[in-house]
Every structure is written in C-alpha cells, then in structure tokens.
Amino acid sequence: MKGMTVIVKTVAGWAKMLVFLFGVYIILFGHLTPGGGFAGGVILAASYVLLLLAFGRRFVEEDLPLALDSKLDCLGALAFALIAVWPLIWGGGFFVNFLLKHLPESALNLVSAGTIPLSNIAIGLKVGASLFLVIFLLSVFSDDHGTKTRATGRIADPKE
Amino acid sequence: MLYAMCFALFMLGLYCAVVKKNMVKIVLGIVIMEYAVNLFLILLGFRTDAVAPIVDRQFLETGADGMTVTGAFLRQAVDPLPQALVLTSIVISLGTLALMISVCIRIYGKYGTFDITEIRRLKG
Amino acid sequence: MNVPLPVFVMVPLMAAFVLPLFGVKGKSAATALANAVTIALLVLAVLAAVHLADVRTADNPNPREVYEVGRHAIPLGINMVLDGLSCLLLLTISVVAAAAMTFSIRYMEQYTAKSKYLSLFLLMVAGMNGVVLSGDIFNLFVFLEIASIASYALVGFGCEHEELEACFKYMVLGTIASAFILFGIGLVYGNTGSLNMAYIARSIRSSGVNPGLAFALALFVAGFGLKAALVPFHAWLPDAHPSAPAPISAMLSGVLIKSLGVYALARVVFNVFGVWPAIAWVLIALGVASMVIGVFLAVGQWDFKRLLAYHSISQMGYVVLGIGLGALILARGGSTAWASLAILAGLFHLVNHAVFKSLLFLASGSVEMATGTRQLKKMGGLALKMPLTRTTATIASAAIAGVPPFNGFWSKLVLVIAAAQAHFYGLAAVTVLVSLVTLISFLKVQRYVFLGELPDHLKQTRDNGGSMFAASAFLAALCVLMGLLLLIPALRANVLDPAVAALTAGIDYAALAKDI
Numbered sequence: 001m002k003g004m005t006v007i008v009k010t011v012a013g014w015a016k017m018l019v020f021l022f023g024v025y026i027i028l029f030g031h032l033t034p035g036g037g038f039a040g041g042v043i044l045a046a047s048y049v050l051l052l053l054a055f056g057r058r059f060v061e062e063d064l065p066l067a068l069d070s071k072l073d074c075l076g077a078l079a080f081a082l083i084a085v086w087p088l089i090w091g092g093g094f095f096v097n098f099l100l101k102h103l104p105e106s107a108l109n110l111v112s113a114g115t116i117p118l119s120n121i122a123i124g125l126k127v128g129a130s131l132f133l134v135i136f137l138l139s140v141f142s143d144d145h146g147t148k149t150r151a152t153g154r155i156a157d158p159k160e
Numbered sequence: 161m162l163y164a165m166c167f168a169l170f171m172l173g174l175y176c177a178v179v180k181k182n183m184v185k186i187v188l189g190i191v192i193m194e195y196a197v198n199l200f201l202i203l204l205g206f207r208t209d210a211v212a213p214i215v216d217r218q219f220l221e222t223g224a225d226g227m228t229v230t231g232a233f234l235r236q237a238v239d240p241l242p243q244a245l246v247l248t249s250i251v252i253s254l255g256t257l258a259l260m261i262s263v264c265i266r267i268y269g270k271y272g273t274f275d276i277t278e279i280r281r282l283k284g
Numbered sequence: 285m286n287v288p289l290p291v292f293v294m295v296p297l298m299a300a301f302v303l304p305l306f307g308v309k310g311k312s313a314a315t316a317l318a319n320a321v322t323i324a325l326l327v328l329a330v331l332a333a334v335h336l337a338d339v340r341t342a343d344n345p346n347p348r349e350v351y352e353v354g355r356h357a358i359p360l361g362i363n364m365v366l367d368g369l370s371c372l373l374l375l376t377i378s379v380v381a382a383a384a385m386t387f388s389i390r391y392m393e394q395y396t397a398k399s400k401y402l403s404l405f406l407l408m409v410a411g412m413n414g415v416v417l418s419g420d421i422f423n424l425f426v427f428l429e430i431a432s433i434a435s436y437a438l439v440g441f442g443c444e445h446e447e448l449e450a451c452f453k454y455m456v457l458g459t460i461a462s463a464f465i466l467f468g469i470g471l472v473y474g475n476t477g478s479l480n481m482a483y484i485a486r487s488i489r490s491s492g493v494n495p496g497l498a499f500a501l502a503l504f505v506a507g508f509g510l511k512a513a514l515v516p517f518h519a520w521l522p523d524a525h526p527s528a529p530a531p532i533s534a535m536l537s538g539v540l541i542k543s544l545g546v547y548a549l550a551r552v553v554f555n556v557f558g559v560w561p562a563i564a565w566v567l568i569a570l571g572v573a574s575m576v577i578g579v580f581l582a583v584g585q586w587d588f589k590r591l592l593a594y595h596s597i598s599q600m601g602y603v604v605l606g607i608g609l610g611a612l613i614l615a616r617g618g619s620t621a622w623a624s625l626a627i628l629a630g631l632f633h634l635v636n637h638a639v640f641k642s643l644l645f646l647a648s649g650s651v652e653m654a655t656g657t658r659q660l661k662k663m664g665g666l667a668l669k670m671p672l673t674r675t676t677a678t679i680a681s682a683a684i685a686g687v688p689p690f691n692g693f694w695s696k697l698v699l700v701i702a703a704a705q706a707h708f709y710g711l712a713a714v715t716v717l718v719s720l721v722t723l724i725s726f727l728k729v730q731r732y733v734f735l736g737e738l739p740d741h742l743k744q745t746r747d748n749g750g751s752m753f754a755a756s757a758f759l760a761a762l763c764v765l766m767g768l769l770l771l772i773p774a775l776r777a778n779v780l781d782p783a784v785a786a787l788t789a790g791i792d793y794a795a796l797a798k799d800i
Contacts, residue, residue, distance in 0.1 A: 033214065034212070034214060038247060038251060070304060071304075071305060074301045074302070074304050074305050075305075077301040078298060078301050078302065081294060081297060081298045081301065082298075084290075084294065085290075085294055085298070088288060088290065088291075088294075092355075093288075093352075093353075093354065093355045094288065094290040094294075094351070094353050094354065095290075095353050095354035096354055096355050097354070127251075131254075134258045137262070138258070138261060138262060138265070170463075170467065173463075174460065177456060177460060183452065186456055187456075190456065190459050190460065190463070193460065193463040194459075194463055194466075197463055197466045197467050197470060200467065200470050201466075201470045201473075204470060204473060204474045241473075241479070242470075242473070245422055245469075245470075245473075248422075248426060249466055252426070252429045252433075252462075253459075255429075255433050256429075256433060256436075256455070256459050256462075259433060259436055259437060259455065260452070260455055260456075260459070263440055263448055263451055263452050263455065264452070266440075266443060266448050267448045267449065267452060270444075270445050270448060271445070279449050280449075
C-alpha cells in the first residue's frame with residue numbers, strides 16, 4: 001500500500017493527533033459518559049488506520065512496529081486480567097472493585113469508580129492494538145497474498 | 161412489526177449464507193444474520209419516550225444509604241442490559257469476521273477463486 | 285479445599301496472553317509453561333471434585349457451589365455454578381487437555397509458530413471451562429464463542445488447501461450456530477426478563493412455556509446441535525476434525541463437541557426449560573440418527589482420521605440417546621431410578637468417549653507423523669515397527685467397539701439395560717447393532733494399519749516414544765481402569781451420581797434463584 005498525495009498526508013498528520021486524543025478522552029471518561037474501553041480503543045486504532053491509508057504501510061511500520069503492537073495487545077489483556085484477579089489473590093473475590101473503599105464518596109467525578117477506569121484503560125489498549133493489528137495484517141495480504149506474514153485470528157476481549 | 165422485520169432480516173442472512181456460491185457473499189450473509197440478532201436485542205430494551213440510560217447529576221439523590229439513582233430515572237430509562245449484550249456480541253462477531261476474511265484471502269491465494277463449488281478437495 | 289471457580293477460566297486465559305510474549309527464542313519455556321498450566325488445571329479440577337464430594341451427603345444428593353463474580357448478588361451480577369455435571373465435564377476437559385498438551389511437546393515440532401498454537405490451545409481450554417461453569421446464559425454464549433473462535437483458528441492452523449477449506453466450512457456453520465443461540469438468548473431475555481439460568485428456570489416454572497420460549501428452545505436445539513454435530517447438522521465435523529493437528533483433533537472430538545454441544549443442550553433442556561415428551565423425542569431421534577448414519581458413513585472411509593471423525597458422530601449419538609431416554613422417562617413421570625440409569629449411561633459414555641477417542645486421534649497422529657500418510661491403503665504391518673502405538677491404539681479400538689473389560693463396554697451395557705427397562709427393545713437392538721458395525725470398522729483399521737504386509741516405503745518407520753507415548757499410555761490406562769468408576773460404589777456415588785442428579789433434579793435448578 002503506497003501513500004497518497006501531499007494534501008492528504010498533511011491533513012492526516014494533523015487529524016491523527018486529534019483522533020488519537022479523542023480516543024484517549026473516550027477511554028478515560030468511559031465510566032461517566034457513553035463509550036469506554038472498547039469504543040475508545042476502536043478510535044485509537046482508527047487514528048493509526050488513518051496513517052496507514054495516508055502514508056502507506058512502511059511509514060506506519062516504523063512508527064509502530066508489529067512486534068511492539070503485538071506486545072501491547074498481550075499486555076492490555078494481561079493488565080485487565082490482573083485487575084480482575086488481584087482482589088481474588090488478596091481474599092476479596094474475583095472482579096471485586098477493591099479500590100472503591102479507598103475513595104471519597106463523590107459520585108460522577110473523574111476519580112470515582114475504583115478499578116473501572118483502570119479496566120477501561122487496559123481494554124482500550126487491548127482493543128486498539130489488536131484491531132490495528134488485524135487491519136494491518138489484512139492490508140499485508142493485499143500486497144503479496146500473505147506469503148510473508150501469518151495471520152492468526154485474534155480474539156478481542158469479550159468483556160465490554 | 162419491527163420484530164417481524166428483524167426475523168425477516170435474519171432469514172435473509174441465513175438464505176444468503178446457505179445458498180450463495182461466493183465465499184465473500186457467504187461471509188456477508190453471516191454478518192447480516194448477526195446484525196439482525198443485534199437489532200433484535202436492542203429492540204428488546206426499547207421503550208417509547210425513554211431517555212438513554214446515562215446517569216447525570218440531576219438523576220442522583222442522597223438517601224438513607226448514600227447516593228442512589230432517583231426512581232423517576234429508573235422509570236424513564238431504557239433497559240441498558242441489551243445494549244451491553246450487543247456490545248459484547250459486536251466484539252465477538254468482529255473477531256469471527258476478521259478470522260473469516262483472512263481465511264477467505266488465504267483460500268483465494270491457494271485456489272485462485274472465491275467460488276465454493278470449485279473448492280472441493282474434501283469429500284465423503 | 286475450596287477452589288475459587290474463576291481460577292479455572294483465568295489461569296489458562298492469562299497464560300494464553302503471556303505465551304506470545306516469549307517470542308521465538310523462548311519456545312521451550314513457553315511449552316513448559318503451557319504444560320504446567322494444563323497439569324495445574326487437572327490438579328485443581330480433582331481438588332474441586334473432592335470438595336464437591338465432601339459437601340455431598342445422603343439428603344443432599346445434588347451439591348452445588350455458587351460463586352458470585354465481583355460479589356454482586358445474582359441476578360444483578362454474574363454467577364458461576366459448580367454442580368455434579370459441571371464437575372464431571374471439568375475433570376474430563378482437564379484430563380484430555382493435559383494428555384493432548386503432553387502429546388504436543390514433540391508432535392508440534394513439525395509446525396512453525398508453536399507459541400501461537402499453545403496460546404490458542406489454552407484459550408480453547410479457558411472457553412470450555414467457562415462454558416461448563418457458567419450459571420448465566422449469556423456468559424455461557426461468550427465462553428462458547430471464545431472456545432469456538434480458538435478452535436476455528438486451530439483447525440486451519442496448517443494453512444494448506446484442505447485445512448483452509450475445512451476451516452471455512454466449520455467457521456460458517458459454527459457462526460450460524462452462534463447466531464441461532466444468540467437469537468434464542470434474546471427471545472429468552474425478552475420473555476423472562478433475566479439472563480441467569482436459575483431465574484429463567486423459576487420464571488418458566490411459574491408461568492409456563494409460551495410460543496416465544498418454545499421457539500427459543502428450537503433455536504437452542506439447532507444451535508447446540510450444530511456445535512455437537514448431531515446428524516442433520518453434522519456436515520462440518522468430518523472435514524474439520526481430521527484437518528486439525530492431531531492433539532487438536534483429540535481436543536475437538538474428545539471434549540469440544542461435548543462441552544459446547546451436549547453439555548449446553550442438556551443444561552438448557554433439563555435445568556432451564558424442563559423436560560417434556562416432545563423435546564425428549566427430538567433428542568432420541570437426533571441420537572439414533574447420529575448413531576446409525578455416523579457409523580455407516582464411517583465404515584466406508586479410507587482416511588484414518590476421517591474414519592475416526594465419523595465415529596465421533598456415531599458415539600455422540602449414544603450420549604444423546606442416553607440423555608434423551610432419561611428425559612422421556614422423566615417427562616412421562618416414570619420411575620426416577622430408570623431415568624437416572626439412562627442418563628448415567630449417556631454421561632458415562634460421554635466421559636469414556638472423551639478418553640478413547642482422544643487416544644485414537646493421538647494414535648493416528650503418531651502414525652501420521654511416522655509414515656507421513658493418513659490413507660489406510662498405503663499403510664500396513666506397522667505392528668512390528670510401532671509396538672507402543674499399536675498397543676495403545678488396540679486398547680482404544682477395543683474400548684470404542686465395546687469389548688468387555690474396557691470402559692466403552694460398561695457404558696454401552698448400561699445404555700442397553702436402560703433402553704430395555706424402558707421397553708424400547710428396538711432401540712436396545714439398534715445400540716447393539718451399531719456397536720457391532722463399530723467393531724467391524726475398527727477391525728479394518730487394525731488390519732490395514734498394523735497387520736498385513738509392510739510396504740517397502742515404510743521400512744524405515746520408527747515409533748514415537750517420549751512425551752507422545754506418555755500421553756497415550758496415560759489415556760490407555762484410563763481406558764482400562766474407568767470401568768471401576770461404575771463398578772466401585774464409592775467412586776460412582778461421588779463422581780457419576782452427582783452429575784446424574786444434577787440433570788434429574790431438572791427445573792429445581794431454580795432453587796439457586798434468591799429473592800432480591
């Protein structure tokens with residue numbers, strides 16, 4: 001996949017930052033407003049897909065190497081699992097919101113939902129990385145019918 | 161009425177997945193089926209003249225056991241559970257779709273065709 | 285010891301996400317970790333079974349452990365339920381997974397991307413454990429999809445012509461089945477207002493089954509029937525199971541079609557909707573059709589693994605027939621003892637089939653690795669060259685054909701007795717006949733693979749020892765010993781009877797539901 005014209009490249013360079021920031025916003029405010037880890041993660045992936053379309057594959061590969069992307073994917077999933085398992089290890093119970101009791105009673109603030117924003121961040125990382133990975137690998141196929149890279153189906157996290 | 165249309169959409173997808181010979185069309189049929197089911201789930205939670213189930217400051221009240229959501233909000237809001245179900249099912253169908261498309265591309269690379277009547281090495 | 289139930293899902297799931305981080309260099313470390321995880325799961329499953337046996341008393345024949353995820357009380361939260369049936373399936377999954385994983389240590393050296401394979405394998409195990417433990421019907425669907433998607437990827441793992449074709453077929457039918465199930469879940473939620481299976485059961489008990497729920501049940505039968513490959517829905521199985529790598533064939537035929545198909549079907553029919561004669565007749569018809577058609581299609585096969593796959597369909601027929609007979613007796617208000625016997629036969633055959641069919645698939649993988657072919661006509665005389673594989677394969681063949689001291693004999697015997705007691709003499713005769721045809725078909729396997737002339741191109745064949753033999757020997761020992769599960773009353777009372785009681789209790793599953 002080659003890049004597009006200079007106009008597209010310039011606009012995409014600016015728009016990419018905005019889209020990325022919007023994704024971060026959606027993830028961080030996921031427990032208060034519509035959205036959350038999955039929706040925000042999709043927007044994060046979209047910002048990189050924008051780069052992929054405008055600048056071509058090689059550029060994106062330098063910006064975000066596949067190996068790193070794959071590691072981010074696994075780390076997101078692991079972080080989510082750790083948030084779920086951590087209270088189980090310390091005798092609380094699986095998925096118990098163990099941070100909630102340390103917080104002041106203040107509903108609808110940014111820091112008010114215990115582990116939920118942390119889970120949202122983990123899911124956002126996981127969804128963003130894996131969705132971009134899927135789209136990137138499918139775009140590799142169109143060039144050389146996938147003789148180079150193996151695409152194994154990745155399973156996006158089913159918990160929201 | 162809407163439910164019947166949902167079901168019609170579901171059957172349309174099933175028909176497409178079963179009858180069509182082109183692999184990509186089969187995949188599209190399956191996607192239509194999944195969307196019909198998602199639409200059905202969303203319709204289950206629908207209420208006329210309701211608000212979105214997003215808690216805002218005006219819907220909170222301080223009662224005996226801390227802050228709770230007002231009863232008026234509970235009567236007004238649509239059922240949020242089907243929406244969570246649909247989100248999960250969209251994620252699942254995304255995973256399946258990505259895998260299906262990559263298998264289609266692989267098969268095209270091997271056989272040079274999308275026609276399932278020509279892809280018949282297995283039999284019996 | 286009381287094992288917290290989410291451990292069974294989270295341990296393989298987390299390991300599945302750790303494994304890709306090892307990369308290419310840490311392949312042996314990844315293999316060791318994956319093996320440690322499956323063996324740890326086996327130990328944990330045994331601990332859970334022991335705990336459940338402790339809880340069980342004479343006046344509480346159907347013990348249940350409930351775990352509320354996140355400490356949210358049901359129906360607001362999601363719960364996981366361990367009862368006798370879940371526990372039996374959990375043990376079976378762990379045993380077969382441990383054996384298949386041990387077998388993979390050497391077998392999977394033929395393929396690249398071993399750590400991806402291990403990761404998908406553990407995802408599949410996590411999904412299956414989740415299916416059998418979930419007490420929430422939507423959660424069951426999510427875990428079912430995790431297991432299914434991992435299995436789709438594993439069927440196409442080799443990326444050759446046949447494998448991709450089988451993978452596509454399997455994936456299309458599997459996804460259609462999932463859409464049916466999700467549609468059914470939507471209908472159930474719309475009609476009962478709950479997703480928790482105990483609450484659905486309570487609602488159905490109090491207000492009866494309306495047409496919407498009946499349609500949902502039909503969708504569930506079609507969906508889970510597709511996952512279980514019962515006969516009108518069986519087209520994908522003979523392609524998909526042979527195409528996967530041998531340990532995965534063992535997992536798919538051994539436990540995947542059972543936990544995703546038969547377990548979920550039995551749970552929904554018995555515990556959520558309650559049995560009535562029509563649905564029992566549907567189960568019996570599906571069972572008999574699978575038994576007869578599966579076995580006659582199997583006899584004509586010349587591909588080793590394809591033959592085994594058709595036998596899977598046929599043997600699943602036995603399981604569903606047993607469960608369906610029990611349902612019919614219960615629905616007619618007959619004696620609970622005879623219904624229990626029929627269900628016992630079905631469930632015992634389920635466990636037995638998991639053991640001997642995975643052993644047969646491992647043996648076929650061993651033969652394929654040594655000779656490079658799966659065609660029966662191109663083999664022969666391997667008895668001298670591969671004595672270890674030959675021994676285990678013979679034990680498994682005898683077990684599947686129902687030759688006396690092996691485990692398959694006992695479950696088929698109980699099924700025949702139960703059918704005769706329920707005055708279905710025709711069904712009993714069909715059961716025996718199908719067993720005979722199975723025997724013929726496996727005599728053919730023995731004749732063409734292990735006996736007869738040794739072709740010239742196989743003179744250099746060497747047997748596979750080491751981990752591959754260890755896994756086969758473990759399963760072969762189980763084949764010989766598992767008759768004891770039925771014959772020793774203490775074992776039967778603690779392993780099989782709670783599983784049967786979980787189904788015969790029927791819609792009393794609603795007792796789990798509490799008032800808010």
